[in-house]
Every structure is written in C-alpha cells, then in structure tokens.
Amino acid sequence: MKKVTRVFYISAIVAIIFIIWGILPGSNMDNVTNQIQSFIVDKFGWFYLMSATGFVIFSIYLIFSKYGKIKLGKPNDEPEYSYITWFAMLFSAGMGIGLVFWGAAEPLSHYHTPPFGEPTTNDAAKTAMQYSFFHWGLHPWAVYATIAMALAYFKFRKQAPGVVSAILEPLFGDKVKGSLGTIVDFIVVFATIFGVATSLGLGAKQISGGLSFVFDFEDTIMLQLIIIAIVTVFYMTSAMTGLNKGIKYLSNTNIVLALLLMIFVLFAGPTNFIMDFFTTTFGSYIQNLPNMSFRLTPFDTDNTWINDWTLFYWSWWIAWSPFVGTFIARVSRGRTIREFVLGVLLVPTIFGGLWFSVFGGTAINLEHFGGINLIQYINDFGEEIALFALFEHIPMGFIISILAILLISTFFITSADSATFVLGMQTTGGSLYPSNSVKFVWGIIQSGAAAVLLWQGGLQALQTASIIAALPFAIILILVVFSLLKAFKEERHDMEQKRKHRV
Template identity: 45%
Template sequence: MLTTKMNPRVFWGASAIAGALLLLALIAPSTSDLIFGAAQAWVIDTFGWFYVAVVAGFLLFVTVLAVGPTGRLKLGPDDAEPDFPYVSWLAMLFAAGMGIGLMYFAVAEPVQHYIAPPEAAPGTIDAAREAMVITYTHWGVHAWAIYAVVGLSLAYFAHRKGLPLTMRSGLYPLLGKRINGPIGDAVDIFAICGTLFGIATSLGLGVAQITSGLNYVAGVPNTVTVQVGLIVVVMGAATISVLTGVDKGVRRLSELNLILAVCLMLFVLAVGPTLFLLRAYVQNFGLYLDHFFVRTFTLYAYEPRAWMADWTLFYWAWWIAWSPFVGMFIARISRGRTVREFVIGVLLVPTAFTFLWMTVFGNSAMGLDLGIAGGAISDAVQADLSTALFHFLEYLPGTAITSTLAVALVAVFFVTSADSGSLVIDTLASGGAEETPRWQRIYWCGLLGLTAALLLLAGGLGALQAATLVAALPFAVIMILLAFGLARQMDADLKGEAIETEAPPIRERLKRIFAPASRKDIARQIERQGAPALVEVRDALVEGGLENSRVEMDETGVWLVVEHANGRDFLYRIGARSRPLPALTALEAPEGRRALEWRMTAQTGDGTRARDVTGFTRAQIVADVLEHLQRWRLAA
C-alpha cells in the first residue's frame, strides 16, 4: 500500500483539471488547438492592459518593500542563517527562473526584432538599438519582480510566520482560517495548473531546440516523434534528480548549468568582437534605462499591432504562469535572508547576467548577419526560431564543439526546470510538506512530461503558449491578493516587537548536542506536550469568555489562534524545524540527503525569532503561551 502525504482535494483536483485538458488535446488535437487559440485571443484583447498594469505594479511594490523599513525584516527567525551559500543560491535562481528561454531566445529574439521591429525601419542601426531595448525589457527586472512577489510572500509566511509553504498561506492576513477551506484549495489548484502549463511551455521550447541541435550536429530527424521521445528521456533524468531533493540533485545541476552557460558565453565573447560587445553592453543598459518607463507602459493603444500580443503580453503571461513555480522554489531556498537582500538578489543579479548574455549573443548575431552571414541568420530565424542558435554558431570557431555544448546545456536546463517544478508542485499538493513519498514526486514529474508531450502533439508551441496565457490570468489576480496580504502582515510586524523567552534547560541542550532529535522524536513531543498545552490554554480562554479562540493542526505543527476585533490576532505556533548537521557527523540521512537535526520550536505571530522549546514540559509550554498572551494583550 502506498504511503501518502497530500492534501487530497488539491492533489486530485489539480490532477483532474490537468487530465481533462490533456484528454481533450489527445482526443481532438485540432479542436483543442482552436479552443486554446480562441481563448488566447480573447485574453489578449480583453486583458492585455491588465497584464501591463499589474507587472508595473509588482515592480513598484517589491522596490518599496526593499528600500523601506520592511527591508530589514528577515525571511525566518531573527537569528536564522541562509540555508545555501550565496553563489549556490544565485545559481539556483538563474537555472530555475529562465534557463531554457535564455538558450532559445538569446539569438532568436534580438534578430527577430532587428528584422521586424515594432517601430524602427527593419535592418537598420535604429532597429538594432530597438531590438536590444525590447529584449532587455522582456528579460529584465519586470520578469523578476513577478517572481519576487510570489517568492517573498511564500518565504515570509512560511519561514517567519511558521505557516505551511503553500500559496494559500500568503492570504492568511486577508482570509484568516478560511485559507484552510475551499478558497485555499482553489488558490493552490490554480497555482499547480499554472505551473504545469508554464513549465510545459518551457519544456516545449527546450525539446524543440534540442532536436534542432541534434539534427544539426548528428542528423537526427527533427520530428514530433523524436521530440516526444526526448521528453521521455530527459524527464527520466529529471525524475532521478527530483528524488535526490533540493540539497543534492537540484543544487548540483543548477551549479553545473551556470558553469556551462558561463563557459559558452565567455567563448563567444572571446572569439567575437569583444570590445564592441563590452561597449554595446554598457550602451544597451543606458538605452534600457532611457526607455524604461515608456516600454513599461507601452500598449500601442493608438496604433494597435499584433506584435504586442506575440511578444510583450506573451512574456508577461509566461512569467506570471511561471511565478508559482519559481516563486515557490526561490522561497524554499531563501530562508535566512533579509527582505532587502532577497529583493536585490532576485531583481538585480540574475538580470545583470541575463543582459550580458543577451548582448553577447544578440549583438554578435546581428553583427554577423550584417557581415559575413549575409542575412543567413535572419533567414534561419524567420524559418525556425529553434535553429537560430546553431546557425549563429556556424560562423564561430569550433562549431561542432560549441553546438554540442549548446545541446547539452539546453538538456541540463530542461532537467533543472522539470525537477524543480516537480518539487514545487509536490509541495503545493502536499500542504507544504518538506518530505513526501517517492511516488508523489515521480507522479508530478511524469505529469509534467505528459503535459508537454500531449500539448506538442495537439498544436505544437502555439498550443503551449496559448495555454500559458490563459492559465496566467486567474493567477495574476491571486498575486495581487498576495501583495496586499504581505503588505498588511509586514506593517503589523513593524508596529510591535515581542521580547524573546529564555533558552531551553541546559540538560536538554546538552542532550541535543550529543544525540540530535529526529523528526519522529519532535512529532512525538508535539503530540504529547505541545498540542495538549495549547488545548489547555484554549479551553481556559473559552471558559473565560473568549470563544473566538481555537487550536488548529496540520502536517507542519499545531497553533493557537485568538482573534481580535482590530485584526491583530494572537498566533502561537508549535512546529518542527530542521537544520543540516555538520558534514563531519556520523549520522546518515535518508535517500542520500544531508543529515538533519530536528527541534521543536515555538513562534508567535509578531514575526520574532522562533524559540527552541525542545524538551519543554506541558506546564512550561503553557507558561510560555501565557507570557506571550499577556504581551499581546497589552500591545493590542
């Protein structure tokens, strides 16, 4: 019998919706292509302005959070240290956020805008300048601001407030306990569906480019059958990676990704017009800043054109559809960082690298097309975007080696997107559980591959893009609510600070040093000491007339909630927290992961540091709760 750790309503609800859409694509591919296309046209025509407005609003929102007093708040207890080194953190941000897209569009997008710009004359110097400004806009801080809204909300409520790492947790300040009902289930289901179709789009782009590369390097036929076969192979590798978890498989592949990408970029920079590319990098950035506000709000309302839907609006919808995946993933890896550090890291560092990447490949491609290529690169882009990178590499030394490296890089990006996405979806469907049975991770990894394969069969990349645009719309509304909830909670946390309680008894601390507790040990303490203590306090509060007091329990712990008329509810949560043991420990971790030490922690809703209460008796926990209740009552 299979063991499970899931929220059944979310798990099977999302599976049913995805299954229904995939069944339609399988039974009637031409009909599903028409349906997806009609839905895309309606969304763009009706809500294009909405996408542009909310993306601008998200960028303003996270910027204000970073530069204001909220920037000093930490994503976790006040003494928390980051879980991953800075370079590893940035590598995972980069690989999960935009990997396949950077490979696919590095040459194709600048050249496409160069030969068919929205405003400038095609094939001119002005068109080249405009091409890079547009490319920077699509791949710059706007995209990462979308990710930052979701990631910051999830990280804040999960790591600092002690709520489950699920999308619904960010709505707690707005909905309270109702997040555990149908509304919360619907939010998580939307997030899973958006993630499925968003990642499926990227996988579709990736497999198209891999087959084009294999066709160029080894003469492998570039057919849909080959593409589906590649999806099966690469998803098999992603399954192996996802079973090893974030700390090993995903992290190591992300670091490998970054190394390979930097090597390829430095090679092109070195053998190409190096000084010109460096000058272009600086000038492109200046042009980007000069056109920043115009491009942010451009809708071509006075001179409508299809270009807007094909490019900018597609990108904004793509990033929004990806935001549950990338936001959840960066939230999971960002514990211990401040809000300011998070926003600066997420917005600026990957953007700077992306700009350099696009300059090296885009400006080199346009220069070659004007020179020795004689328009061949432009012709390749117009014929098939997925072949653009390989036709570009033809005009550089070591074509066979660089093309092979490019294929390998796309494949690794493919794996990192799939394994990271599977972990995120599994977390959403499991109520925020950090560890889940193997079969659940395999299930979601397989469903991702099946989604990409069937949508390719249904209508190619057009169907994938249309599904992404449609899936992004409801989640954009959810993101607005997440922003309001995050702002409300941060404001409440800044207005009151609680005093920390003393550390656990010395005997308990010594015991944990020499015999670290397992997760089962802590779960047993919560069941025998923590939960009864909170129930005892709740019963006393109800007897005293505070009937709006309750105790709730989920997979992550148990919490006491006392509602207040002014909205500043009292929250006392007892849960289990882990941290990696030193590498020299003799303890072995399950599934090859790093060994963990588990502790029972208590945290109040004011966002102060989680207190270690491992080994506390029931009476000690009751006393701690009463002490914090008194402080909350005086502050309220």
C-alpha cells in the same frame, strides 16, 4: 501516498483530462485554446502590463522601505546556501531554458521586425537589444520576487504552511483553510503545470532542432516527443535524490556550462562590439523603462508584435511564478527582505542582459556588418535553430553546439525536477519534503502536458497555454501584495509595542 491534500486529486484529474483531450482523434483543443487566448489578450492585455509593472514598483519600494531589515526566517536564522549556490539555483529554475532558446533568436527577430521604426537599421538593432533586456530584466524577476518573498516570509517567519493560499490569511482569515484556499492552490498548480510545460516544450524543440542541425537529420514532432521521454527519465531520477543533491549539483553545473559557453562566444566573437552594445543598451533600458513598461498601441489595429512578445512574456512569467517563487522561497531562508530583493532583481537582470548582448549581439553583428543572413534559418526552420546557425560562424562551432545541447538538457532537467518538488509541496499542504511518489505523478503529468501542447500546435500552443494559465494567478498575485503589506505593517506594530513595554 501520505499527506496529499484534495488539491492534489483535483489538480491531477483536471490535468489528466486535459492530456486525454489533447490526444483524442479529432481533438479541437487547439482551436478552443486559441479562442480563449485571443479573448484574454484582446480584453486583458492592459491588465498584464499594469500588473507586471506594479510588481516592479512594489519590489523597489521594499528595498528602501522600513521593512527591508525583516528576515525571511527567525532572527537567528542564517542562509542555508552560499551566494553562488543561491544564485545558481534560482537562476536555473528561473529562466535557464528560455535564455538559451531566445538568446540569439529574440534580438535577431526584433532586428528584422522591430516594435516600431524601420527594420535592419542601426536604430532597429538598438531597439532589438533594448526590448530583449526589457523582456528578461526587472519585470520577470519582480514577479518572482513578489511571490517568493511572500512564501518565504509566511513559511519561515510565521510557520505557516508553504502553500500560496496561506499567504492570503491576513486578508481572508480562516476562509483560506476551506474551499477558498483549495481554489487558490488549484490555480497555483494549474499555472505551474502549463508554465513549466511551455519551458519544457521549448527545451525539447531546441534539443531536437540542435541535433537535426548539427547532425543533419530531420527534425520531427516524434523526435521531440522521444526527447521529452528520455529527459523525463533523467529529471525524475534527479528529483528522487532531493533538493540538496540532484537539483543543487545540476544547478551549479548549469551555471558553469552557461558561463563557459558565454565567455567563449564573447571572446570568439566581436568582443568590443558586444561590450559596447551591452553598456549602451543597459543605459537605454534604464532610461526608457517607464515608457516600455506601459507601452500599448491603442491607435494601431495591428497589435501582433506586443501580443506575440511582451504580453506573451508577461503571462509566461506570471504562470511560471508560483513554481519559481516556491523554489526560490525554499532556498532563501535567513536572508533579509532587502538582501533578498536586491539579489533576485539585480544579479539575474545583469547576467541576462550580458547573455543577450553576447549571443544576440554576435548574431546582429554578423547580419549588420558581415552580410550573413541568419534570419533565413529562423524563417526556414524556426527560432530554435538561431543559436546553432550562429555557432556555424564562430570558431569550434561544432563543439560549441554540442555543449549548448548539453546545457539545454541540464536546464531542462533542473527546471523539471524543481517543478516536481514545487508541485509536490503545493499539493501536500506545504511539505518541504514531498514524497517521491507524489513527485513521480507530477513529473509524468508535466511531461504529458508538454508533449500534448507540442503535438497540438508547437510553439504557438505553448504560448497559448501560458497566457491562459496566467490570468487567474495574476489576480492572486495582486492579493498577495496587499496581504504581505498588511502582515508587514502588523509585525512592525507588534515590534514597536514590545519596545514600549521594555521601556
């Protein structure tokens, strides 16, 4: 394999050791990782909360700052992709599987177990949707925007290598070209592997849950592993065709399928209720954003809800961010910083809110007004069943369930083949065209990590892996913010000096 760096060998060896540890008889991996997770959440939960909110503040600042006109590329560079294709690609990579998995399950779970107040009341329903907006809104996309903007700026404007360590050169100078850079890029790869493995595991669980629910056969861990193996073949085939073929076409297909599914449920379900719910929740989300952003429970010994939801999500988004950020950066050349941040923050946030209003709103409506006990399906079979249980109570439920399984599969494929591209890029010194052999290695390792986590503990193990992987990268992300600001300031100073010399 040509052009691979030592980051490739170190990361691959560590990942393979992890996979072997997970499949050894009598492995204690689940116990050890749970202890690490408990320590991190107990000691650093506040850090995740402060960091994620800090990235939101930073992103909003850039929109209105004097740096907004700077291009992510040379002054004459034009965007490579249309707005529709750009949104489709960043959205498919960003959170496709998660939206389908949690679209009905999360609001329904919050409705029955709210962060505060009495369950199954009007207030519980409003709070449930508000927190779903919160977990999938500005905060995750601000995390993505921060790392993606930094990568695109240094790669396309400064011609730096497309690796995260290169972003830190304004802070650390040539040290990033030595062992410090290797450590940073290893952390990036480590976080990416387990952040993506979490999503692949969720996708496998929901595909198997959907198949078993629709066709009435047993949902087993073996079925989930078989699904991972089959989908691996598909996404490896897609990855080998390159960014402008497989990933681009599948991303556009994802958006079409997702829109068809959402529009059908919107009009087959309680349309007025859904749109009223969306409108009022969007307002309450904006109104209560500061309070939610800093909410912890220091006087309550039971922090289970925040740990299981908000802290899990913030760590998941941070663990995913090097992967999603690298991919978004790759497809964002030629856009200004203001255009980039507005697009990455607002469009997916609004679409995500509408998505949860349609699926979660329909589920809550069925329970709150229709007396249908959808939560029992979650209690009996798991969160992955919620969407398919919902479809049982709307017209053409069987056909819609098949469409949903297809959508999850295509999201699975695009997330995984995008990740193989990103891992290949990060372990070949930032090459925009990593070789197929490198992508093949990372594709197998990704699927192996997802399979091991499912084997070891299902959804809980997937959540644990994300929380652990996110902590070191959160520190790197904070350094990225300071490095980016320093680079912007230096560029503005250089531009002003040039203007003076012209005069």
